[in-house]
Amino acid sequence: MCRWAAWSGAPKYLEEVICDPAHSLIDQSRNALSCKMPVNADGFGVAWYGDQETPCLYKDVRPAWSDPNLLQIARHIRSGHFLAHVRASTGTATTRDNCHPFTHQRWSFMHNGQVGGYGKLRRRLDNMIPDDLFHNRTGGTDSECLFLVALAYGLDRNPRAAMVRAIFEVEALSRTEGSAPHMRFAAGWSDGKTLYAARYASDRFAPTLYYRVYDTGVMVVSEPLDEARDCWQEVPQGHMIEVRDGKVRQMAFLSDEEPAIT
Template sequence: MCRWLAYSGSPVCLEDLLYKPQNSLVVQSKHSRMGAETTNGDGFGVGWYGRHTVPGIFRSTEPAWNDRNLRELSSQALSGRVFAHIRASTGSPVQQSNCHPFRRGEWLWMHNGLIRDFHLVKRDLVLEIDPELYPEIEGSTDSEVFFYLALSYGLAADPPAAVARAVGHIEETGRRHGVEHPIQMTVATTDGVTTWAFRYSSEGQSRSLFHSTDISTLREQYPDYPLLHGLSDDTRLVVSEPLGDLHGAWREVPESTCLTVRGGQMDIADFTPKAPRAAA
């Protein structure tokens, strides 16, 4: 599958997230501890917010550990909201348009998991996408179709409801085609102000997902740990797997959960898919 991180808080250099932690995302690209695959070398992507409402993105088909441009960029770019993703393809081609995060306007989206038997259900899923949005799909992944389903169901107005409707439609369509467990997902999306993260799977055995604990508490607990003193109290991270072994720094996100991060506020709510027609 894949590994990803979503950061918000005081502006940090991208290399502080991607390279410096003990179990950084670049380390995970070769030696993931908790992923379905140890190696995630089918490309990567970084999205970050700077001077403009629309985020910048940098995506490459190179393995993250081998891309000199990523190291160069990450040593200079500074941002208070960052999405980063390393990819292990579940079958779609290794090409830039299939690398996460995906972007539309101010929105970013990234996904770890898969829509099972995508080749069987793709046509039915794509027909549900808003005709005005469909021409903007650039790649061939199930993850991008998932994103555009959520956009079609009102992601900009109510992200949890839109994702619930998209997952409900995917499950309904998959089961109609005889797929027992249609979706496996951890998803993150943001509009540049708030981040929403979801952990769910049809079989109830979802890929790993964690969030950071309160930075101010960790700062008191580890006064000699320098990285913590450079971060604001509202700093939050949501990650596929912990970036280090600091005791008490990470908590697992429960199954079937939606996590909302806005500033220093983090809210956890149950996540339940909804059939689109019933939700409408």
């Protein structure tokens, strides 16, 4: 499994999430606490939004703790909206194209989880990606496939419904031709204005997902960055959040339940 963190709010230096906290993303790459694998050393990536509509992306196959360029970038770049990820592969190769986040036009996406039996399903899943998006399939992960399928289902028009449909159909395929666990999904995705995150699993073991509201914005993480546990809100399994302008709306991920605003 992987670890990730996202920020939406007033401009913040990347190092304030990636490097500085007691349980920063770099610390989680060596010592994660809320997942089976404490080491997430199969690459990293950061997507951040600035003056352009599309995100800037930096990722590499080194462990996050050993890349001096990441430390320099994190120290000097400030953004009001960014996504950062450290990877632990569930079977696909350790290559740059397989590192998260994945981007397409204004969208960025990162994922912690798996599709059950992905090795047997990959050809079928690739066939779900239409021709006009398939040239963006640069890697070989189930995560990138989920992202492109969601784009095909209208991520621009309805970011929640498109992701729900992608998860529902991929899980259904895993149930008929794959293996358990059919779906583990804790993901964040953004268009540079709104940050979305969801937590879901086909069983009761959904990957962890938390958020914290600050005076200057909202942090969404796989696991808390510090020991102030009372300040971090856990997203319930089967739910998602939307973060915009410092406000968090929480709603059921796979139903039409009305959102709660915090």
